[in-house]
Amino acid sequence: MQKTRLKEMINSIDYAAAGNQMYQLVSDLYPICRSITGNGVRKTLNKIKPIIPLEVNEVPTGTKVFDWNVPQEWNIQDAWVKNSKGEKIIDFKKSNLHVLNYSAPIRKKVTLNELKGHLYTLPDHPDWIPYRTSYYQKNWGFCISHNQFAELKDESYDVFMDSSLEDGALTFGEFHLKGASSDEVLISTHICHPSLCNDNLSGMVLSVFLGKYLSQVTLKYSYRFLFIPGTIGSITWLSLNEKKASRIKHGLVVACVGDSGNFTYKKTRQGNAEIDKVVGHALQNSQKGFDIIDFFPYGYDERQYCSPGFDLPVGCLMRTPHNEYPEYHTSADNLEFVNPENLSTSLALYLDVFNILEENKKYMNQNPMCEPQLGRRGLYQHIGGHADSKKIQLALLWTLNLSDGRHTLLDISERSGLDFSLILEAADILVEKDLLKEHQIQN
């Protein structure tokens, strides 16, 4: 059976239902304590596997990846602090954010003063627990609300961190979807955060659903999905796949896509890549507020993809950027902070982006000496039967005129001021009438 085109599937998706399914997956993954390595990541990838058949890779501790080394693997079973009465006042089982992520194991009695040296709070949001990590500096610690911190009594405390830091592996997931071309679109998301929803369960779950939907259609490009720990994961993948990386012709880092803020697109380092134009057009088309910002060498894994040695055309499409919402990296980035509707709007935007990418071809007008006679070819029937006959007529004329092997459909859309979908519709009609032929670029 012939698979459908993405443009057809996009219109047949029940977005409200998809939003609910995505939110359900966010809820399922929320309790897991993840980090840059360890069983939390494996458990997470195993829950994704039934939806998209990703490959799970393990890279041993100590593997040299460019200027870095794959760190020791961190796992945690339990952690708590008890007061002098033996009451658990901080309990990992109540929230995995209570533990400084990558804390070394410890069991000891401490004074209040010593304990305070290992506690992290957020004085500006005294009810919230902060999310803190110490990946590359051996330490132990707990994160608590500032209100609780203020009430701690001067007594002795019993500290227990049942964690392990041992040689093991860095785990990441990869899903490769083969299209007609070996040229690839990269979709990269980090998977290293514990119970935090927008950053970055939303990105993970959206990537899973993009994989699921894109598997159902005929694709021009191949798609490579990476589910990796932030920074060390992209460095590891790039180091292991240095040669393959040049196949990546377009890419997006998916993060923070479940909150209610406007969309923000951070451009590629190149700044004028096709993906930059495509996302810009899709945002314009979405008729919602948005921001487009220039590349800067901070943020998520685009930093590695856009390092000068690779300089891949990879941007980052999010809603509110990290650090620009107070809930970021706190216990308030929870299941109330994201919702099904926001997830589904993000899904629709991403699919629109990939649809434009997939269809953004160059054509050759097969009748370039003056205009073809539209009536004789039955084209006025198409025009007359169209909801906006004036616009489709213009779209046909623009597409015929600019299909000289140099302009993509997106170029034609931008120059004419007509929607990409209308130009695509015109191109489809003209191909059917043998007035256009796809322009094959010789490599």
Ligand SMILES: [Zn+2]
């Ligand atoms: Zn983060």
